[in-house]
Amino acid sequence: MKDLIKNHVLNGEFESVKHLMAATDFLAFEEAFISSAHEQESVMYYTCLLDMIKENETSEIHDLAFLLLVYPLSDVPGALDAAYYHADASIELTGGQEVKSLLQMLLLHAIPEPVISDKQAFNTAKQILKLDPNNKVARNVLKETAKRMDQVVVDFNQITEHKDAN
Structure with missing residues (x-):
């Protein structure tokens, strides 16, 4: 699945990525997506997630964007500030009732140059x-x-x- 994601993302075939996500357990998709992005660090992965958010904004996609920006794309200037945006959006979408979303904020505090x-x-x-x-x-x-x-x-x-x- 990781190679399929990589090919679709890098070719701008975001609809195919959405179909793959819908047909797969989300945690398995998330793991393959992040793993693929580690292999091929490209802003196209982030662009793909923004396209998904534009169509159907969910806390899960914001969480995935957060992971992407904090791990594979963390060296991109502004990535951690953008990660803050996605953690905040996830908290907003879950009404502040999801521990996972809240813990993302604490991760942004634990880094050498805290964002919060x-x-x-x-x-x-x-x-x-x-x-x-x-x-x-x-x-x-x-x-x-x-x-x-x-x-x-x-x-x-x-x-x-x-x-x-x-």
């Missing part, structure tokens, strides 16, 4: 903990960012109680 601020990461981590009180990544980010923002005490019980009240 400590305050954004802190708030995102709190949202994740409301959905998944045991999420270790969010707990660590909350602790680290709270220290840097001089909010040294983090009450995890208060965060999880807020979830129960909703």
Whole structure:
């Protein structure tokens, strides 16, 4: 499937890529798409995803665009800023209720030159903990960012109680 994706994408045959995506388990498609993009780093992969978004915007395609920009295309100038756009769009489309989408934001905070601020990461981590009180990544980010923002005490019980009240 990886070679099929590569041939269709690089030839601008985006309809064929869409048909392949529709006929395949999305996670398998996502893996093959990213793997193909690793082999042939081309902005055509991103163009293909933008074409898909234009036709049918979904959080899954935004998530795939995020992965593409953070991994195979990360060296392209502006890729991480564009990844932020897609993570934010995914969060918006899921109403902030999908941990996967929220974790993408935290990845943009963990890189050597963070794309989001400590305050954004802190708030995102709190949202994740409301959905998944045991999420270790969010707990660590909350602790680290709270220290840097001089909010040294983090009450995890208060965060999880807020979830129960909703």
